[in-house]
Amino acid sequence: MNFLPVIVMNGILLVVTVLLTIADRVLINYGECKITVKQEDQEKEFVVEGGNYLIADLTANDINVSSSCGGKATCGYCKIKVLNGGGEILPTEEIFMSREEKHDNMRLACQVKVKNDINIYIPDYLTTIRNIVKNRSYDPKLRWIFNITDLKKEAEDDERFVTKLDKSEKSRVEEMVDAYRNTKGALIFILQEIDRTYGYFPENVLWYVSQLMELPFTHVFRVSTFYNAFSLKPRGKNIIRVCMGTSCYVKGGNKILHSLENKLGIKVGETTKDLNFSLDTVNCIGCCGQSPAVSVNDDIYGYVKISKVDDVLKKYK
Amino acid sequence: MGNLLTIFIAAVFTHNIALTYLLGMCPFIALSKSFKTAFGMGIAVIFVVTLTAAINWPIYHLILVPAGCELIYYIVFIIVIAASVQLVEMIMEKFFVVLQASFGIFLPLITVNCTVLAVSLFMVLRSYSYLATIVFAFGSAVGWMLAILIVAAINEKLRLVSDIPKGLRGPGIIMIIAGIIALAFLGFGGMVRIQ
């Protein structure tokens, strides 16, 4: 037998390892970085050596992030939310992200390099899917019976969301769902109804709706985040919408908006601390003749001037 | 010179690595949704493929063959590819930050791209000379980039204007576009001949 290949192989391996180690020492030296992971029910913090991809550090610290392509930005399953640190979103990730997700600073864990302290959040609607992957990996009984019905069952079993609703609230949601159950495109009507009742979409209500409608939660979530008029965050009692349509804009709509922002101390899309006002923009409210226009709840104010803004606000205080 | 030109044209058109040999398909499907991304990936592939072929050729012909170790050339090639990609990435991150942002990020995705290994394997299989290897590697990568750019450009426009059946959206339609382009590339057949 010719054992030369063993020697050659080891020679090449040695050269490669030594080169990489040297490069590691000389080129990449980010020092120690702290990673803070927030999940719905727990928070974890650990210190790693910088320079690795986030997914590797997470896996090493027993946080399961699903991935099927082994960290090559091909499957797009390892989504997490970066609260701070981690840099800009990369073009390799953009194709996997919806506009909403980009706005939320969602990233692929396999593309985020840990170069400094980083703070991430793994939303629950992602971990629900992940739990199954976890079960699949660790529980030999569950391993081979994985399919979509399990996913649904898992969500149903997950009492965390639904138990937060008390009985009266549950029946209120049931009523809304029943009213539209047989209508075409029922979900959107139901969501509108919820919006009217709560002023926003509480997460547990959405979960309950997805159960009642027998729709995947992701579907309900998708619809409810699509429209500008809907919000996942609590909204003020009065919603101010500043028209940004062409004629209103030309007539100074954005100046009105700025003055409202200053007066209320909030930015567009936010709600005042006392939950009295929410500020939004809208693309047209059909009052181009009276531009610039502002609507508060169902009332419309035309020919608004900056000096008049206070008067309008006073009515709702 | 004529020979090198033949190899180049063969690698880009008649024996296109993506459309004739069906290699490098994973990133092909994942990244051909946007022209910009496809472009960055294409440049990175050109760089890595040429670089690794240029390293692998001497290793194969000056170390492995004289030592009678052709047996392990798969392992050696893939390790060289992985290591050199990692090194280039580190160097780039340190010294060429701008480059890193625009195309360095694609580098780690390429390590296990079939195109890179395939070019090194074909170079052995066809016993090219050093110069021919580099031309072949460069040409193959250019061909890959050409293919992904065409498909990405068509796909980008197609998605805006057409009502694609649900099940066909995403990878399905990309495969069909790639199939049609591959069909068109068959027309180049016979333009040049390779040994």
Add this chain to the structure above:
Amino acid sequence: MKVLKIIIFVVLLGSFFTTLLVAINHYTTPIIQKNEELKKKRSVLDVFDISYTKENLEDIFSDNIEVVQKENKEFYLSLSREVAFGIKGSGVWGPIKGIIAFNPDFESIKGITIIHQEETPGLGGRISEEEYLAKFQGKKVFPALKIVPHGKAKAENEVDAITGATMTSKAFEELINNQVGEYLALIKEN
């Protein structure tokens, strides 16, 4: 210390796998070489139209064929002084390799077999079909073999082309003409 640990790990891993491979290689190499030799012998017998079975292949080959080495070129001579040798060249999609046999006059073709080709299946790929290759039997390669459009072959040195595979036919014609002259001249000296 950490670096040392990494290096030890890599070396152990590398040694283990390469040793495994060396062992496998040791076991398979003779089989692979035999395979290749059998394949060559089979094609040579095929081209001379000598029948054989799987079991007596080697015996028949050594009984009927004489292998002659000349200037690094390999010739196969049959008992009736027919000669065969390998030819190779490029087709449309990739290399074409085959064996061509000549009658004792060193001018007319006795037969051709194709060992390897990557032509378009169903069109150019048909050059490896026996029915097509049979058309070459008895054709003369001097002054030059010509492959002419289907149905027009009349003269002694003309063969029908494959319909729909002009490029492959052209490549095949070139491949034969380029190589047989040199080979035949070499063997004629004998």
Add this chain to the structure above:
Amino acid sequence: MAKNIKKLLRAKGFKVMMIGLWRDNPVFCMLLGICSGLAVTNKVENAIAMGAGVTFVLIFTALTISALRNFIPARVRIITYMIAIASFVIIVDRFLQAFYPVIREAIGPYVGLIITNCIIMGRAEAFASKNKITHSMMDGLGVGLGYSYTLVIIAIVRESLGFGTILGFRVMPDGWTNWVMMAMAPGAFFVLSIYLWITRTIAGVESKE
């Protein structure tokens, strides 16, 4: 054992392929392995050889990585995977050369390209590096069979249309003219895309149940 395999085939190879695979499901997407898979599906026997090779490499890589999972230094993780994968691929390659030279010649360099088959790296990284040896090997077997499945289905379509045969046996009527394009690269794209279309549509229907 036989029962286990049956269960495995039913659950993993098919359900995940049909239901899990085509939805927004994070198990594994078949689109990862098509690199070396598409090119060899012009004949059923090649597809079987390729599928078997990938399955073999998957199982043994899973075994190796899983056994070493507590010892692999983080810095050389990927290189370790590659050494293991490439070694098993060489074994497959030598085995084919020795016992199935015809198939080996037909699929040629694509055997070597099993190394870069994303499924193998993906499974090693996502599954074998975290799980027990037996589980990892079962996972490798399951994924490998699921992959072989798809290759064979595509190959059956392509070979019967492109050559009029399946595994060398004539299946098309005598008047059948071979559909040459099916045996070439574009055919691979078209058949795969139609396959995707069908399976995705089926998956879509099932999700509404």
